[in-house]
Amino acid sequence: MVGAAPELVIFDCDGVLVDSEPISVAVLIDAIAAAGVQMDEETAYERFLGTSLSSTCTVLETDYGLKFARNQLERMRAALYNRFRSELRPMPGIAEALAAIGQAVCVASSSQLERIRLSLEITGLSGYFDANIFSATMVARGKPAPDLFLLASRKMNVSPERCLVIEDSPAGIEAAKSAGMRVFAFVGGGHAKRPEHLRRVSHVQPDLIFDKMAALPALLAARDSDAREMPWNS
Secondary structure, three states, X not given: OOOOOOXXXXXXXXXXXXXXHHHHHHHHHHHHHHOOOOOOHHHHHHHHOOXXXXXXXXXXXXXXXXXXXXXXXXXXXXHHHHHHHHHOOEOOOHHHHHXXXXXXXEEEEOOOHHHHHHHHHHOOOHHHOOOOEEEHHHOOOOOOOOHHHXXXXXXXXXXXHHEEEEEOOHHHHHHHHHOOOEXXXXXXXXXXXXXXXXXXXXXXXXXXXXXXXHHHHHHHHOOHHXXXXXXXXX
C-alpha cells in the first residue's frame, strides 16, 4: 500500500463478495436469446461485466437494436433471483476476511439495491455492512464513471485517497482510479479465470491483483513494496 493503511475498504458485490457473475451472465444470455439476439458468453462478459442494468439496456438498444419492455425486465429479474436463492454462494474466504479486517467497510455495486441486499442476505454477509450499501441507482453515472465510489466515500466520511476498492471488473477498476482511490483486483470468482478477463484486468493496471480472499487482511496491512512484489496470491 502507498503510505498508511486505508481507513475505508469499499467492496464491489457481484464477483467480489458473492460468486454471482456466472449466474447473472447465464440469465442475461437467456433473456437476450428469448428476444431474438444470440450472444456468446465471452461477449456478454466483455460488454456487461460490472455495469448497471441501465447501462446494459442502453448498450443492447444502441448496438443490438434490442429494447427490453418492463415485463421482460421483470421476468429476467425474477429468473435471476430464483437462481440466486438456490445457487448463490459467498466468495470463499470472504466472511473470514471481513471478520479480520480492522477498517470500516461498505459496498458499492452497479446492481440495484434490492439485488445487493438479497445477495448479502442469501450468503449471510449482511451483518458485516449494515446500512452501508450504495447502488449505482443512487448516482447519475455508473461505473466506469467515479460517481458511485465518490458517493460511498462521502457518505462514509472518508476522503478518496484514504479509500481502497476491491473490484473484479475493468469498469470498476477504472471507476476507482478515476475517483482517486487505490484498487485491488480480485480474480478468484467463478468467471475470473478466463484468460481474456485476466488480460483485461491487467490492462487497466490495478494496484494489485489477488485471487484468494483469505489473503486480503494481510494485503491491506502490507507495505507498498511488499504488495508490489506479490502481484498474485496463489
